[in-house]
Amino acid sequence: MADEHIQILEFEKPLAELKKKIEELKVYAREKNLNVDAEVKPLEERAGKMRDEIYKNLNSWQIVQIMRHVKRPKTLDYVALMIDDFQELHGDRSFADDKAMVGGIGKIDGISVMIIGLQKGKDTKENLMRNFGMSQPEGYRKALRLMKYAEKFNMPVLTFIDTSGAYPGIEGEERGVAEAIARNLMEMSRLKVPIIVSVIGEGGSGGALGVGVGDRVLMLKYATYSVISFEGCATILWKDATKAAEAARILKPTAKDLFELKVIDEIIDEPLEGAHKDYEYTANNLKTAIVKYLKVLVKIPLNRLLEERYKKFRNMGIYERVEQQAQTAKEEADNA
Amino acid sequence: MAAWFHRPKYTIVRKTTERSETKIPEGMWVKCEKCDSILLKKELDDNLSVCPKCGLHSRITAKKRIEILTDEGSFVPMFEDVRSVDFLGFPQYKEKLESSIKKTNMTDSVLAGTAKINSMDIALAVTDFFFMGGSLGSAMGERITALIELAIRENLPVIIISASGGGARMHEGIMSLMQMAKISAGLGKLADKGLPFVSVMTDPTGGGVTASFAMLGDLNIAEPEAFIMFAGPRVIEGTIKQKLPAGFQRAEFLQEHGMIDYIVVRKDMKNAIHQSLSTMLNKEKYAGRA
Numbered sequence A: 001m002a003d004e005h006i007q008i009l010e011f012e013k014p015l016a017e018l019k020k021k022i023e024e025l026k027v028y029a030r031e032k033n034l035n036v037d038a039e040v041k042p043l044e045e046r047a048g049k050m051r052d053e054i055y056k057n058l059n060s061w062q063i064v065q066i067m068r069h070v071k072r073p074k075t076l077d078y079v080a081l082m083i084d085d086f087q088e089l090h091g092d093r094s095f096a097d098d099k100a101m102v103g104g105i106g107k108i109d110g111i112s113v114m115i116i117g118l119q120k121g122k123d124t125k126e127n128l129m130r131n132f133g134m135s136q137p138e139g140y141r142k143a144l145r146l147m148k149y150a151e152k153f154n155m156p157v158l159t160f161i162d163t164s165g166a167y168p169g170i171e172g173e174e175r176g177v178a179e180a181i182a183r184n185l186m187e188m189s190r191l192k193v194p195i196i197v198s199v200i201g202e203g204g205s206g207g208a209l210g211v212g213v214g215d216r217v218l219m220l221k222y223a224t225y226s227v228i229s230f231e232g233c234a235t236i237l238w239k240d241a242t243k244a245a246e247a248a249r250i251l252k253p254t255a256k257d258l259f260e261l262k263v264i265d266e267i268i269d270e271p272l273e274g275a276h277k278d279y280e281y282t283a284n285n286l287k288t289a290i291v292k293y294l295k296v297l298v299k300i301p302l303n304r305l306l307e308e309r310y311k312k313f314r315n316m317g318i319y320e321r322v323e324q325q326a327q328t329a330k331e332e333a334d335n336a
Numbered sequence B: 001m002a003a004w005f006h007r008p009k010y011t012i013v014r015k016t017t018e019r020s021e022t023k024i025p026e027g028m029w030v031k032c033e034k035c036d037s038i039l040l041k042k043e044l045d046d047n048l049s050v051c052p053k054c055g056l057h058s059r060i061t062a063k064k065r066i067e068i069l070t071d072e073g074s075f076v077p078m079f080e081d082v083r084s085v086d087f088l089g090f091p092q093y094k095e096k097l098e099s100s101i102k103k104t105n106m107t108d109s110v111l112a113g114t115a116k117i118n119s120m121d122i123a124l125a126v127t128d129f130f131f132m133g134g135s136l137g138s139a140m141g142e143r144i145t146a147l148i149e150l151a152i153r154e155n156l157p158v159i160i161i162s163a164s165g166g167g168a169r170m171h172e173g174i175m176s177l178m179q180m181a182k183i184s185a186g187l188g189k190l191a192d193k194g195l196p197f198v199s200v201m202t203d204p205t206g207g208g209v210t211a212s213f214a215m216l217g218d219l220n221i222a223e224p225e226a227f228i229m230f231a232g233p234r235v236i237e238g239t240i241k242q243k244l245p246a247g248f249q250r251a252e253f254l255q256e257h258g259m260i261d262y263i264v265v266r267k268d269m270k271n272a273i274h275q276s277l278s279t280m281l282n283k284e285k286y287a288g289r290a
Helices: A010-032 A037-056 A060-067 A075-082 A124-133 A137-152 A170-174 A177-189 A205-209 A230-238 A241-251 A255-260 A279-297 A302-314 A324-335 B002-006 B016-023 B041-046 B062-069 B093-104 B138-154 B170-192 B233-240 B251-256 B266-281
Strands: A084-088 A101-108 A111-118 A157-163 A195-204 A216-220 A224-226 A266-268 A319-321 B029-031 B038-040 B076-078 B082-084 B110-117 B120-127 B158-164 B197-205 B219-222
Touching: A010 A037, A010 A060, A060 A224, A060 A241, A075 A101, A075 A111, A075 A157, A075 A195, A075 A279, A101 A137, A101 A279, A111 A137, A111 A279, A137 A157, A137 A177, A157 A205, A170 B233, A177 A205, A177 A302, A177 B170, A195 A205, A195 A279, A205 B170, A216 A255, A216 A279, A224 B170, A230 A241, A241 B170, A255 A266, A266 A279, A302 B170, A319 B138, B029 B041, B038 B041, B062 B110, B062 B120, B062 B158, B062 B266, B076 B138, B082 B138, B110 B138, B110 B266, B120 B138, B120 B266, B138 B158, B138 B170, B170 B197, B197 B266, B219 B251, B219 B266
Parallel strands: A111 A157, A157 A195, A195 A216, A195 A224, A216 A266, B120 B158, B158 B197, B197 B219
Antiparallel strands: A084 A101, A101 A111, A319 B082, B029 B038, B076 B110, B110 B120
């Protein structure tokens, strides 16, 4: 079974064991030429039920584990499945080509687009090359160069987010990673072409947001998006990184959470057990949604498009307004 | 009082805070964190909390900052009705907000409003490190964005002074991250209008604050030795397993690497900003294509 080579997540283990037993029973029956259909059927039904139960009630931490699955599709997997005539474009024209941030031109459903995405590796070798998907300043500057390029040739921009964050190192500070991210936030808020952002895996803080401002923000069902890593948050709160599961619950980082908070526009469906089980299915869903929004966005006059994009982010935030009068009264009471 | 004359020669490694608490009469004397000079508190206050011996710029409150930077009585606070809410049920957030409000007598980590510097009208926001590290949450995001929109309507230059070590306020989860985009979008509009934005980075400025509005100034200004960063030094050390070089992430380091236009001492800040803005907004300048 090919599945055996795939990482089995902690919460999937009971199900995996049951499946293995059913498989063993079948093999045994085949060898001995026995008919075990009557025995197998209830077991398979039980497995099916178990599977539905597990995936119907996933908690935040289980979703984080699916998001971190080693076989989860990456930006270039989606590009391969969604984009025609893709040509990768390299470099920020200033310092280097950041391989954690990929970009290029291509067509989606016949529409020419610029693709920009954070790229993790599939294995250790590729991860070393991709710096584990953690971009340096030149990655964000490459992204900005390609966005300006898209603006010049009137091509909508599709960005893909999958990173634990910008790389925290000496060089990043020297070359101004904060400036590079900040610049992108400002420029993306007023770029004169439509931008569709897709959070496909890990949305890690400022490093994710650095290519995350757009007219529509889509998010895969098992992707996460958070202001801080769950381990980092647990370390700050309880001085204990192993309490990351609790931090993941509190931070509300799942697609469902973000949809409820109105930070994203649509949740893109994945196979029940995660995108790694069926790349094509996931890519098709994502492509359908992107094309749907693109066709709407390209018809909106530019001024309105920019005004709506501004309002979208301008209206984000949860705060209360304290009546000034009540406030003054309270202050007086406090002073008395 | 005289005990420190008789300190044994070789026992130097002690926590400075403990020492100052035990040896110095409270309220009257303070010790400089950098050069260990014992200073009269009044002397330090009169010198704008800058050590007269070594020039260390100590952290000051937003209120004090406004006093130093603006014409007397000119600051009109705004958007004070916008308050933080614990919408995630985040551990300790409510308590932290309440204790910060008590401690600082502010309603959130930023003061925003209009003011004058040397009679020039400006829109001003000042973040306060003593209110939850000056962290960026929804309230700060809304106050600053509303201020930028006011500046656009009323044709005012915007000055934001950062004293925000923590960056985005994790107690508000993803919403605090989105405030970076919100304020940066506001600054984009300000730029489209051709209005200047001055960012002043003071000790400390970090994380999501650095990676949004603090780095977007037409003028990026800093105080000497201010600690300015994206990632915290411990995070970097933990990642690269190396000691960090001396002076790393200090204002001078950032200027050396091209991130800051100039560094100016506290007492000269007001005149420096006024002079730069006057030059930028000078009506007699080259008319260009207009």
